[in-house]
Amino acid sequence: MSNLPLRPGLAGETPYGAPELDVPARLNVNENPYPPSQEVVDDIAEAVRAAATRLNRYPDRELPALRQALADYLAVESGVRVPWQQVWAANGSNEVMLHVLQAFGGPGRVCLSFTPTYSMYPEYARDTLTEYVTLARRQDFTLDVGAVREAIAAHHPAVVILASPNNPTGTALGLDDVRAVLDAARGSGPLDRDGSPTDTVVVVDEAYGEFRRPGVPSALELLADHEHLAVSRTMSKAFGMAGLRLGYLAATRELVDALRLVRLPYHLSAVSQAAALAALAHRDELMSQVASLRDERDATVAWLREQGHTAFESDANFVLFGPFEDRRAVFEALLERGVLVRVVGPDGYLRVCMGTPSQMEAFRTALTAVTQP
Ligand SMILES: Cc1ncc(COP(=O)(O)O)c(C=O)c1O
Numbered sequence: 001m002s003n004l005p006l007r008p009g010l011a012g013e014t015p016y017g018a019p020e021l022d023v024p025a026r027l028n029v030n031e032n033p034y035p036p037s038q039e040v041v042d043d044i045a046e047a048v049r050a051a052a053t054r055l056n057r058y059p060d061r062e063l064p065a066l067r068q069a070l071a072d073y074l075a076v077e078s079g080v081r082v083p084w085q086q087v088w089a090a091n092g093s094n095e096v097m098l099h100v101l102q103a104f105g106g107p108g109r110v111c112l113s114f115t116p117t118y119s120m121y122p123e124y125a126r127d128t129l130t131e132y133v134t135l136a137r138r139q140d141f142t143l144d145v146g147a148v149r150e151a152i153a154a155h156h157p158a159v160v161i162l163a164s165p166n167n168p169t170g171t172a173l174g175l176d177d178v179r180a181v182l183d184a185a186r187g188s189g190p191l192d193r194d195g196s197p198t199d200t201v202v203v204v205d206e207a208y209g210e211f212r213r214p215g216v217p218s219a220l221e222l223l224a225d226h227e228h229l230a231v232s233r234t235m236s237k238a239f240g241m242a243g244l245r246l247g248y249l250a251a252t253r254e255l256v257d258a259l260r261l262v263r264l265p266y267h268l269s270a271v272s273q274a275a276a277l278a279a280l281a282h283r284d285e286l287m288s289q290v291a292s293l294r295d296e297r298d299a300t301v302a303w304l305r306e307q308g309h310t311a312f313e314s315d316a317n318f319v320l321f322g323p324f325e326d327r328r329a330v331f332e333a334l335l336e337r338g339v340l341v342r343v344v345g346p347d348g349y350l351r352v353c354m355g356t357p358s359q360m361e362a363f364r365t366a367l368t369a370v371t372q373p
Pocket of ligand 1: 029030091092093094095118163166167205207233234235236242245246247
């Protein structure tokens with residue numbers, strides 16, 4: 001038995017880990033089921049080959065080319081153009097968020113979020129010694145804005161995280177709600193060194209933003225008027241590049257510059273930068289399945305309801321459904337039939353992520369077999 005000085009907050013903790021099982025229908029971690037085409041694979045391989053000739057050197061620390069390409073993409077996707085200095089990138093939006101908590105959280109500071117939500121938020125807080133405070137969402141998983149205002153006034157959080165669309169519920173927030181939170185956040189952060197109140201940083205996590213339904217806006221539209229807003233995105237979902245580990249965030253230059261203080265030197269490898277740039281050059285092709293995945297999602301919600309289940313409206317690439325008396329038993333029975341979903345969210349519920357049409361057929365067949373006597 002070792003006698004290591006593990007930090008108190010880590011005693012008894014287990015590492016983050018959704019099962020990585022090799023089954024025909026892996027529908028548990030909200031990936032895009034479509035691999036890149038041969039043409040994209042070739043271009044990425046060529047870009048990595050070129051980068052490999054310079055691997056004796058550290059990569060570009062400020063990644064201007066990549067941040068410019070991401071800014072260009074955001075302008076096309078949401079109509080909001082920001083200069084590259086207002087975009088930050090790191091190894092997945094996981095790392096981007098960790099940078100946010102490293103820069104603005106810390107001992108004596110609070111991060112506020114709204115449950116049920118993404119299970120990594122408490123880990124970012126724990127890892128930065130930030131206190132994690134949660135407020136429950138309403139029954140339909142929207143925000144009770146009045147209660148949010150009160151929580152902000154009570155806790156003076158340094159950071160508020162709003163996932164929209166939220167994981168695991170799929171709920172997107174209206175801009176009125178985001179605006180209300182931003183208004184409440186003004187002057188509500190911790191006191192600065194002179195004793196004056198700061199503005200709470202509000203992060204809208206739009207990891208699933210591209211899957212939102214028509215007419216659902218992006219919080220990027222609010223950037224120009226809110227210098228305490230940050231909107232994070234990822235190439236892991238709609239782009240189908242989860243293995244690349246590339247997440248990014250748009251905010252003011254001042255906020256991005258604060259993240260540059262805490263990032264490790266050369267945090268994004270030359271290989272990642274080259275592969276991401278090559279992938280972004282194919283963004284239209286990589287995103288071409290987004291519409292069919294959205295259709296699959298809406299069809300899945302409708303089908304689940306027809307079967308008598310509750311299925312929540314979703315603006316993401318997954319659906320929360322149930323309730324089951326013993327959700328663990330349903331999960332296991334689906335797994336026996338080669339379908340891997342996720343046990344997550346409120347008691348009794350499961351989350352299924354959209355796969356290919358044949359994987360979704362396998363899901364429907366398995367669920368019917370499992371739930372109908
Ligand atoms: C809401 C949300 N945010 C962020 C992430 C992290 O994405 P990545 O680190 O792959 O960019 C996920 C991944 O599932 C997520 O569900």
